[in-house]
Amino acid sequence: MTTEQSNTTVESEKGTVDPTEPSFAETALKLGGKSDDEARRTGAVDAADDQVEAMFSPQYQTQNSPAHRAVWDRVLPVELFDFQSGPTDPDTQAVMDKSIDVVVKHRDGGTLLGENHKITEEVFEELGSAGYWGLLVDKQYGGSGSRFVNFARFLTRMATCDPTVAGLASVHGCIGAVDPVRTFGSPEQKQKYLPKLATGECLSAFALTEPCAGSDLTALRTRAHLDGDEYVVNGEKLFITNATTNRTVGLVCLIEDKPAVLIADLPKEENEHFQIVPYGLYALKHAYNQGLIFKNFRVPAENLLTPVKGDGLTIAYHGLNLGRVALCANAAGTMRVMLQSILPWANYRKTYGDLIARRELVQRRIGHMAGLIVACDALVEWCGSLIDNGYRGEMECIIAKIFGSEAQKEASIELTMKTHGGRSFLHGHLIGDNVHEFLAPCIYEGEGEMLGMAFFKSLVKHHGKTFFEPIGKALYNAGIKNPNPMNPAHAWVLKGPLWTYSKWFMSEKASLGGAPKWPSMPKNLKAHADFAADFLQKSRFEVTGTMRKFQLALADRQLRMAELSHRIQTATVILCTSLYAARNGDELVQQAADCLCLKLTEDLKGGRPSDRYFKKVSKLGEAIANGKFQPLEDVATLDILMPYEQAG
Numbered sequence: 001m002t003t004e005q006s007n008t009t010v011e012s013e014k015g016t017v018d019p020t021e022p023s024f025a026e027t028a029l030k031l032g033g034k035s036d037d038e039a040r041r042t043g044a045v046d047a048a049d050d051q052v053e054a055m056f057s058p059q060y061q062t063q064n065s066p067a068h069r070a071v072w073d074r075v076l077p078v079e080l081f082d083f084q085s086g087p088t089d090p091d092t093q094a095v096m097d098k099s100i101d102v103v104v105k106h107r108d109g110g111t112l113l114g115e116n117h118k119i120t121e122e123v124f125e126e127l128g129s130a131g132y133w134g135l136l137v138d139k140q141y142g143g144s145g146s147r148f149v150n151f152a153r154f155l156t157r158m159a160t161c162d163p164t165v166a167g168l169a170s171v172h173g174c175i176g177a178v179d180p181v182r183t184f185g186s187p188e189q190k191q192k193y194l195p196k197l198a199t200g201e202c203l204s205a206f207a208l209t210e211p212c213a214g215s216d217l218t219a220l221r222t223r224a225h226l227d228g229d230e231y232v233v234n235g236e237k238l239f240i241t242n243a244t245t246n247r248t249v250g251l252v253c254l255i256e257d258k259p260a261v262l263i264a265d266l267p268k269e270e271n272e273h274f275q276i277v278p279y280g281l282y283a284l285k286h287a288y289n290q291g292l293i294f295k296n297f298r299v300p301a302e303n304l305l306t307p308v309k310g311d312g313l314t315i316a317y318h319g320l321n322l323g324r325v326a327l328c329a330n331a332a333g334t335m336r337v338m339l340q341s342i343l344p345w346a347n348y349r350k351t352y353g354d355l356i357a358r359r360e361l362v363q364r365r366i367g368h369m370a371g372l373i374v375a376c377d378a379l380v381e382w383c384g385s386l387i388d389n390g391y392r393g394e395m396e397c398i399i400a401k402i403f404g405s406e407a408q409k410e411a412s413i414e415l416t417m418k419t420h421g422g423r424s425f426l427h428g429h430l431i432g433d434n435v436h437e438f439l440a441p442c443i444y445e446g447e448g449e450m451l452g453m454a455f456f457k458s459l460v461k462h463h464g465k466t467f468f469e470p471i472g473k474a475l476y477n478a479g480i481k482n483p484n485p486m487n488p489a490h491a492w493v494l495k496g497p498l499w500t501y502s503k504w505f506m507s508e509k510a511s512l513g514g515a516p517k518w519p520s521m522p523k524n525l526k527a528h529a530d531f532a533a534d535f536l537q538k539s540r541f542e543v544t545g546t547m548r549k550f551q552l553a554l555a556d557r558q559l560r561m562a563e564l565s566h567r568i569q570t571a572t573v574i575l576c577t578s579l580y581a582a583r584n585g586d587e588l589v590q591q592a593a594d595c596l597c598l599k600l601t602e603d604l605k606g607g608r609p610s611d612r613y614f615k616k617v618s619k620l621g622e623a624i625a626n627g628k629f630q631p632l633e634d635v636a637t638l639d640i641l642m643p644y645e646q647a648g
Helices: 024-031 036-053 066-072 090-109 121-130 148-161 163-175 178-184 187-199 312-346 360-388 394-425 430-442 448-478 488-510 523-556 558-584 587-605 611-626
Strands: 010-012 015-017 204-207 223-227 230-241 248-255 258-265 274-277 289-300
Touching: 036 312, 066 394, 066 448, 066 523, 066 558, 090 121, 090 148, 148 163, 148 312, 148 360, 163 178, 163 204, 163 230, 163 312, 163 430, 178 187, 178 258, 178 312, 187 248, 204 230, 230 248, 230 258, 248 289, 248 312, 258 289, 258 312, 312 360, 312 394, 312 430, 312 611, 360 394, 360 558, 360 587, 360 611, 394 430, 394 448, 394 558, 448 488, 448 523, 448 558, 488 523, 523 558, 523 587, 558 587, 587 611
Parallel strands: 204 248, 223 248
Antiparallel strands: 010 015, 223 230, 230 289, 248 258, 274 289
């Protein structure tokens, strides 16, 4: 990952921007009459985002990311949507294969879970010996140094064996202690922790969420103060995955009223300074998810992570992108298991004398789930490749997280549960036992609609600072609260910034742009790519029109921001899926991508499914039910619960 520090000033279309100035969001809220506290809190989050940006070279920052450029550039940058990731190196592949063998052995032997229904310490240790926990740790510290795209694709494979084990690799390596120490640790901190994190001697978590601080991370209350050569921590954490005794956590707290991260080793048992808060949680039932209470808990001062730029929120935000891609990868694996569970049942269950596999409704469910799987695979490969190539990938990883979690929700309820019927609620059934696991990812790594607004904010940030912030400042400085362009005095105040914006707008309207130069693609997939590219290119006018309409009130138009964000994300999914399927070459994978893109296109157009779509998706479902589907290779078939003698 590129962590080259950028200059202390950033060039924009307006010239040099001083990063010490208030953020765009903070300025807009102040100009819009919001309270100083709300502006300050929003500004703190915006500042953390800017500090993460500063870790990346300018060409890899959000403004130059593919999702941003697809909207604002005059020609869509095809090359940034069509990465071809290479194979996993043999040593890393061996670690992955051994890890799969460990999980399959325990799963099939009934020893994966202990009496408390959690993954056993024996499994953790065997995975450590296989090298599982060190996949993202650099080789010099005893890990595999896997490319992220290969790690993410492997998580899909692991999720078909056990999604909890796959999820814990993400917790440990992406949002746990591995990424913070790798990225922000001093040489001494890396030497101290990374070898132990690689072997699993230190299994890790990230302690960020608090009873009052979830989406609003400015509400942190846990504090630490320096006492000699130790920090003394007091506070409470909540909903921390993989949190139990004898773990290593990245502990987010306030030090001198600023967010900071301490690498804290939790004791082997509770004591007067550290207690665990257990609670009933339906999701994550096979992993520890608990609260943590710190009372004068001491952490060596040398364990404070000190990023070159930024603070604790910078560290927290950095790892979230990796976790979001990992979540999509896990969903791709979990949906494979769902689809594999449907096929035997569809070819067993008869209604009115015929197999339900021959019914259009069931065929559509099979075909649609295949499309969801292919789209998640496409997003995982795209985002993982972007990260490996040095991009921050914030907007892209948000797309992967939202689509993956929503796809898994739809697949579990609308497709799998409805196909299995009442058996879905039997003990031992995939849905009955795991429905909360399938729904909870909509909340993990940021609730979907909240992230959608974050996506929109990143999309408009540069455009807003360049064209709309000067308008707001001119009005504010002139004391004009209700501008009227027909008022000569108002028009005079705004003449400069409005002229700048008008030149940009007319130039964009007059530009014909250029047709994207696609790689060789099947005709139907190329048509989808053409539609998505055209939609994304034209969306700049809807986005800027929305900004022009609402001006400083846009921050309060959450529903409009979320809706616009969703449409742009959907078009991006169509683009990535069509390109990925074209590269894949498998006929059924390409048909699955075609069917999904047809459906998403109709959603964007506000139309009804066509007979052409129904015919295609039914034919695809029939082919998968009667044959082989490449993504299901090596996915175990689940037994049919309560089989019965077929009549007729």
